[in-house]
Amino acid sequence: QSVLTQPPSASGTPGQRVTISCSGSSSNIGSNTVNWYQQFPGTAPKVLIYNSDQRPSGVPDRFSGSKSGTSASLAISGLQSEDEADYYCAAWDDSLNGRGVFGGGTKLTVL
């Protein structure tokens, strides 16, 4: 299983606010920044959040990230049908001489 723990699925109706959690440990989220990626079927991932709570230019402000202790969250407000995708959290892990770790991914369904 993945070092970072995400719920396998999440859902919401258009306009709703949805939150996706990402749980780690002191060696990864607890001591490093968190990234969030969005991936549509058949395409490469795209960064949504970097440095735990920063949005790259071009990412709508409906997407926000936060981190507290060894957990992080991605919130999507004003849910839209085009937000239906897979979402992954990621962080650097300081154990074992350093390694990257991803969450298992969360499939978001817009009902």
Next chain:
Amino acid sequence: EMQLVESGGGLVQPGGSLRLSCAASGFTFSNYAMTWVRQAPGKGLEWVSSISGSGGSAYYADSVKGRFTISRDNFKNTLYLQMNSLRVDDTAIYYCAKVNRYSYTDLDCWGQGTLVPVSS
């Protein structure tokens, strides 16, 4: 515009070798660390390896350590992944990605991916 283009994927038998390439453009390649990430069919993302901008530091997932080697040619603006002793469970789409700033998983530009099926 930043761009990454992977190549070198293709069907390989178990125990075989393959070298992936990732051609970079639109940014000063030598200034940035790079990362390989893979995705097995129907599965999630898995970090594979990262390398510093100079090439002096490299990191590997336990699943590929001793079999894969990451390298770069800063004159050719190209990243490589040499994969030896390939196993069926190495079957995946392999993405190269540019590291932004904060960590080797802070990836702001991804290639389109190259498929590596390992099968007899």
